[in-house]
Amino acid sequence: MLMRLFPKELIMQEVSKERFIQIPEEIRDVYRLYRPTPMYRARGLEKALKTPAKIYYKYEGVSPPGSHKPNTAVAQAYYNMREGVEKLTTETGAGQWGSALAFGGAFFDIDVEVYMVRISYEQKPYRRVLMQLYGAEVYPSPSERTDVGKKILADDPDNTGSLGIAISEAVEACLKDERAKYSLGSVLNNVLMHQTVIGQEAREQLAIADDYPDEVIGCVGGGSSFAGLFEPFYHDKVTGKAPKDIEFTAVESTACPSMSSGEYLYDHGDTGRIIPLVLMHTLGHDFIPDPIHAGGLRYHGMAPSLSLMAEEGAIRVRAHDQVEVFEAAARFVMAEGIVPAPEPAHAVKAVIDEALRCRETGEEKTLLFLLCGHGHFDMKAYEDYLSGQLQPFTLPRERIQESLSELKRLYPWVSENR
Numbered sequence: 001m002l003m004r005l006f007p008k009e010l011i012m013q014e015v016s017k018e019r020f021i022q023i024p025e026e027i028r029d030v031y032r033l034y035r036p037t038p039m040y041r042a043r044g045l046e047k048a049l050k051t052p053a054k055i056y057y058k059y060e061g062v063s064p065p066g067s068h069k070p071n072t073a074v075a076q077a078y079y080n081m082r083e084g085v086e087k088l089t090t091e092t093g094a095g096q097w098g099s100a101l102a103f104g105g106a107f108f109d110i111d112v113e114v115y116m117v118r119i120s121y122e123q124k125p126y127r128r129v130l131m132q133l134y135g136a137e138v139y140p141s142p143s144e145r146t147d148v149g150k151k152i153l154a155d156d157p158d159n160t161g162s163l164g165i166a167i168s169e170a171v172e173a174c175l176k177d178e179r180a181k182y183s184l185g186s187v188l189n190n191v192l193m194h195q196t197v198i199g200q201e202a203r204e205q206l207a208i209a210d211d212y213p214d215e216v217i218g219c220v221g222g223g224s225s226f227a228g229l230f231e232p233f234y235h236d237k238v239t240g241k242a243p244k245d246i247e248f249t250a251v252e253s254t255a256c257p258s259m260s261s262g263e264y265l266y267d268h269g270d271t272g273r274i275i276p277l278v279l280m281h282t283l284g285h286d287f288i289p290d291p292i293h294a295g296g297l298r299y300h301g302m303a304p305s306l307s308l309m310a311e312e313g314a315i316r317v318r319a320h321d322q323v324e325v326f327e328a329a330a331r332f333v334m335a336e337g338i339v340p341a342p343e344p345a346h347a348v349k350a351v352i353d354e355a356l357r358c359r360e361t362g363e364e365k366t367l368l369f370l371l372c373g374h375g376h377f378d379m380k381a382y383e384d385y386l387s388g389q390l391q392p393f394t395l396p397r398e399r400i401q402e403s404l405s406e407l408k409r410l411y412p413w414v415s416e417n418r
């Protein structure tokens with residue numbers, strides 16, 4: 001199954017025990033278009049908050065598609081090209097991943113077929129146009145192109161889609177096409193590893209400023225951008241090289257709180273249950289989150305490695321709702337000028353809270369967070385915020401219980417075998 005979906009090199013990376021894997025020159029050539037990405041000291045925000053804390057952010061929005069996702073998309077397209085793959089199928093939520101893979105595919109001459117969560121397809125038409133400009137084919141999911149999509153539409157013609165459904169469709173489309181492999185933009189070990197270029201650069205950039213973070217903060221959908229930033233610092237910590245007692249904070253949405261309110265169980269990564277079970281924090285594979293604006297945070301599961309670290313207390317988890325998140329983003333825009341994507345705006349909220357706490361206690365903490373994408377395609381969300389139409393949303397416990405009890409009914413052993 002894995003061999004049918006992924007090129008051999010990525011499977012080897014997925015299970016590799018190597019500490020470091022070299023980045024091939026062909027991938028570096030594409031990275032040079034936007035890497036190294038800038039590290040900023042948020043002096044404007046520090047001043048606006050009157051905080052003694054020092055705030056740094058690493059900005060991945062300078063990549064051509066506008067987020068951290070090309071770091072893995074370019075690598076995945078390259079390894080697939082090397083093994084003669086002609087087409088990649090994938091899913092996308094807000095359109096960030098789809099546009100990143102379309103970008104990667106364009107450099108290595110691979111066709112890209114994207115299943116885009118229907119609500120985003122409708123709310124974010126310009127992300128679709130960007131994917132098409134990079135040469136990709138884009139379909140709203142659930143679609144009539146797959147058995148999974150057809151079945152879901154037969155039961156519920158107005159289904160707005162979810163990442164879980166779109167993954168099932170992309171996997172099915174891959175399995176039906178000999179020339180194709182499948183590509184996933186987060187969650188997998190190899191994807192998280194590709195993203196660690198972020199943290200490695202960040203460490204060197206902070207060294208130039210003769211600084212080191214006390215706390216590293218990032219938003220989490222599947223966990224790849226946050227892992228990419230904090231894992232090199234985590235390595236410092238566990239090998240005794242960190243000069244400080246550094247802490248790590250993951251921030252999710254209260255509308256899709258897999259780590260803070262889900263359970264640590266075996267579950268499928270997709271709604272159609274094509275993908276094998278993995279142990280992770282989950283809200284249940286058939287959970288469909290409400291249509292909040294941070295599309296990239298609407299995934300029911302979480303990277304297994306991050307889930308384990310959260311279970312063991314190595315990382316801390318917070319959740320914020322979209323109204324407080326957009327308020328924080330608006331403060332950030334006024335102070336720093338850059339418009340954050342709705343996903344990293346969750347990290348901005350956590351950073352502002354911590355900086356304000358430092359103002360109370362007088363702590364001169366160094367905070368580092370990841371601004372993993374810009375929000376230039378998210379003006380509808382900002383418009384809703386400005387016109388007061390944004391609603392706070394916290395997922396009710398009952399809905400989590402409902403979706404997880406379905407998982408436990410399907411596999412009664414999941415509750416015992418952890």
Ligand SMILES: *Cc1c(COP(=O)(O)O)cnc(C)c1O
Binds near residue numbers: 185226344
């Ligand atoms: C995809 C995406 C996310 C969520 O995915 P992670 O794997 O958790 O990083 C967050 N922010 C942006 C800008 C994204 O494109």
